[in-house]
Amino acid sequence: MAGQxxxxxxxxxxxxxxxxxxxSLSMLVALMILASEKQNAQLGVDEHVTKELGGGWVxxxxxxxxxxxxxxxxxxxxxxxxxxxYNKYFVxxxxxxxxxxxxxxxxxxxxxxxxxxxxRRMAKIPxxxxxxxxxxxxxxxxxxxxxxxxxxxxxxxxxxYQVRYFDIDYNGHVNNARYFDWMLDxxxxxxxxxxxIMEIRMNYEHEVRPQTEVNSMAITIENNAHEWxxxxxxxxxxxxxxxxxxxxx
Amino acid sequence: MAGQxxxxxxxxxxxxxxxxxxxSLSMLVALMILASEKQNAQLGVDEHVTKELGGGWVxxxxxxxxxxxxxxxxxxxxxxxxxxxYNKYFVxxxxxxxxxxxxxxxxxxxxxxxxxxxxRRMAKIPxxxxxxxxxxxxxxxxxxxxxxxxxxxxxxxxxxYQVRYFDIDYNGHVNNARYFDWMLDxxxxxxxxxxxIMEIRMNYEHEVRPQTEVNSMAITIENNAHEWxxxxxxxxxxxxxxxxxxxxx
Numbered sequence: 001m002a003g004q005x006x007x008x009x010x011x012x013x014x015x016x017x018x019x020x021x022x023x024s025l026s027m028l029v030a031l032m033i034l035a036s037e038k039q040n041a042q043l044g045v046d047e048h049v050t051k052e053l054g055g056g057w058v059x060x061x062x063x064x065x066x067x068x069x070x071x072x073x074x075x076x077x078x079x080x081x082x083x084x085x086y087n088k089y090f091v092x093x094x095x096x097x098x099x100x101x102x103x104x105x106x107x108x109x110x111x112x113x114x115x116x117x118x119x120r121r122m123a124k125i126p127x128x129x130x131x132x133x134x135x136x137x138x139x140x141x142x143x144x145x146x147x148x149x150x151x152x153x154x155x156x157x158x159x160x161y162q163v164r165y166f167d168i169d170y171n172g173h174v175n176n177a178r179y180f181d182w183m184l185d186x187x188x189x190x191x192x193x194x195x196x197i198m199e200i201r202m203n204y205e206h207e208v209r210p211q212t213e214v215n216s217m218a219i220t221i222e223n224n225a226h227e228w229x230x231x232x233x234x235x236x237x238x239x240x241x242x243x244x245x246x247x248x249x
Numbered sequence: 250m251a252g253q254x255x256x257x258x259x260x261x262x263x264x265x266x267x268x269x270x271x272x273s274l275s276m277l278v279a280l281m282i283l284a285s286e287k288q289n290a291q292l293g294v295d296e297h298v299t300k301e302l303g304g305g306w307v308x309x310x311x312x313x314x315x316x317x318x319x320x321x322x323x324x325x326x327x328x329x330x331x332x333x334x335y336n337k338y339f340v341x342x343x344x345x346x347x348x349x350x351x352x353x354x355x356x357x358x359x360x361x362x363x364x365x366x367x368x369r370r371m372a373k374i375p376x377x378x379x380x381x382x383x384x385x386x387x388x389x390x391x392x393x394x395x396x397x398x399x400x401x402x403x404x405x406x407x408x409x410y411q412v413r414y415f416d417i418d419y420n421g422h423v424n425n426a427r428y429f430d431w432m433l434d435x436x437x438x439x440x441x442x443x444x445x446i447m448e449i450r451m452n453y454e455h456e457v458r459p460q461t462e463v464n465s466m467a468i469t470i471e472n473n474a475h476e477w478x479x480x481x482x483x484x485x486x487x488x489x490x491x492x493x494x495x496x497x498x
Contacts, residue, residue: 014286014418015279015426021419031265037263164434165441169263170270177264185445192414
């Protein structure tokens, strides 16, 4: 892992677990973001600093692989994070999630873009905010694999979710972790109880806005006796906002 | 505060805050429950022990009063809890929430009943599980004030919420804190942004079951220029599951 490392230690609480007794995906993502924000703050380049420069980080893709059983209540886990590479507009940040015995639970790479907040478009990353990470600037970034390209058909399940007050953060944006709850809740609940995520590829295309209704579409495909793939799409009206491919064991 | 005390320290994380930037009510309740469960475990009488005896604690009422502005991201807070009194079937547990300067943010009393889990009815609290708390057994418990007795009319707002997979804990029950999200989300979101809770009285009548749809009803009453009262009811079909009265400043 290149660049300055930061470690967030965390004990899993009962209310962070799903009905199967494991840490939920949306909580895992919330904790990853917490680790990255704590590192940004430690290095003196938190969101207040980027905001003063008129910019901010927006997540585009996650690619995650999970080797071990997902953590349960009271388990001590740690999130190690670093920026592994960056170029003019993008940053690849890695998260390694370990248990108390240093065994890797999972590894997630995230592709972030730097945005000009007033113009709502990509902007060149100011060199000053990258220096503290001591990460390598490269022309070619490591790949963060995208979800499968699939079209939803009539066979897909479909659930509608009104964006709620508590889905919104204090910047007025829908919390990125919330998308995972909409995606997974659309699957069969009995399937969720009995299976665990081994791989996830998630892409954010458009922001889900407050006061809108989300259409979450999903399908489960059985690959063989021990592996399943689920495909996910989040729509608001005629706009596709996010897609994901998840593999389960 | 009578009885053995337990203190849970907590730093407020960004994803625990609502759009106004303050710790959400459901997170506050989740942290209260966490503090009580950590005390139970510390005293050797956690849910595994009560389960072996065939019983468990169920919340009936909360009464809370808040003096200070609600905590924000990164604020260090602490939850002090103790059982203040109990009788044959009931326990009153107090939570005092303080900031880093020991100033009281709020105080919440909770009335819990001991249930026979197989018969799904009240049961006599085994003396063995109360001894470690060193609390006073009394015939008359301190009062935990109930919500106002009001009937919902056509003027009340009404929202429907499907119980989601992630609303359920690993015992198969809807997380008690979730009721607060359904109650508050039904209010005007602009009202929620601008006001803070100063008093809450909450009563749980019947359990909301997984796979059901909740009807959350609410009305806002202006008491004077600086104070508002909201009334809340949670229904599943023709069964009233919970009620609350909340005062705001």
